[in-house]
């Protein structure tokens with residue numbers, strides 16, 4: 413009996429040693445030197461203490477080893493059993509449609525002094541005028557005068573957004589005429605084709621849902637079309653598409669590479685949505701892609717409905733695999749499709765106790781308080797105005813909140829294991845957050861050198 417207890421003790425010791433080594437190696441590969449250092453400082457003494465407890469013969473050794481084993485197994489059970497499911501986002505039945513002219517990008521990307529729309533908008537919203545005028549005096553993203561401007565690398569971002577804009581202006585396509593009418597197939601068959609095609613085109617996540625009319629903008633603002641015109645979109649279904657952002661690029665937030673990545677992944681998400689929409693047109697059905705700069709619908713709530721993730725404190729979609737490191741596009745259509753179910757994986761609870769995005773936001777724009785009901789949804793409210801003002805000062809779209817989010821760690825086996833336990837277990841969320849702060853720091857650690865092709869002129873490194 414004693415021999416079996418000792419053997420089990422050595423197995424537990426081996427698991428701890430292997431887990432520690434795996435964490436240190438993973439951290440070094442990720443360039444997370446602080447995490448590797450802290451792991452050595454925490455676990456090396458623990459292993460040094462435990463080794464003689466197992467190896468040295470003394471009275472009561474089996475009982476001490478048994479007690480440690482019970483402690484270890486109980487801890488693992490408490491942290492991995494499905495305990496304390498987090499509640500989903502609370503939605504009220506009445507959600508009003510949003511006017512796209514209330515979105516911050518409308519004010520800075522469509523309104524220009526001298527336009528009749530400009531005068532009309534500020535006549536209705538005089539309280540915004542002073543703030544907006546100050547922001548308008550700031551340089552544009554990736555332009556000279558911003559904190560991150562570089563003549564050779566800033567145009568990466570401009571180029572991607574420029575091509576994207578040219579590509580996405582005209583996307584009000586109509587179904588192709590088909591002699592016998594639209595092609596017939598079951599919703600399951602259509603869904604299988606559409607999802608498979610989207611994945612083939614590069615989508616990392618695809619989901620389908622009924623289109624909630626509350627998520628269709630009420631009037632045209634930034635997007636192409638007659639300014640202020642009422643939006644009519646009677647499509648019954650929506651396809652939500654997410655493209656993962658490159659972790660190495662996001663880690664440079666708020667420097668320029670992260671915005672190059674943003675622009676390129678908006679480009680990718682737009683490309684997929686547009687080709688999928690056109691494919692549906694050629695089946696004989698209506699479809700419209702909703703892509704960066706040309707939305708008639710709100711992406712995040714639709715992606716939540718389609719089961720891609722949950723709304724996080726930072727106001728973005730949080731996905732189980734990629735955290736907030738995704739860019740979205742949507743296709744709305746009257747093609748018959750099946751519906752995915754919304755998912756809940758603990759985000760409302762984790763964001764409630766975490767606040768890391770709020771702590772690190774350079775403009776204090778992320779809500780650090782409790783959720784409040786805003787237009788029928790109980791959520792945290794990011795201040796988009798101050799966030800955008802920081803973008804214009806810094807010259808990038810920042811993304812510090814994405815970079816520091818514990819859900820945004822790369823998809824290594826160790827991080828995936830943590831994702832699995834926090835999804836199902838409330839105590840594990842608290843332990844994971846404590847561990848994230850301990851190993852990675854409450855504030856972001858120093859960043860890796862910029863990619864050599866993205867380094868500031870005259871300071872190439874990496």
Ligand code: SF4
Pocket residue numbers: 724725726762763764766767768769770813816817818819
């Ligand atoms: S950093 Fe924390 S609070 Fe913010 S979105 Fe991520 S998990 Fe939620």
Ligand code: SF4
Pocket residue numbers: 772773774775776777778794798799800802803809810811812813814
């Ligand atoms: S993008 Fe930057 S400024 Fe905006 S909310 Fe996130 S951290 Fe704050």
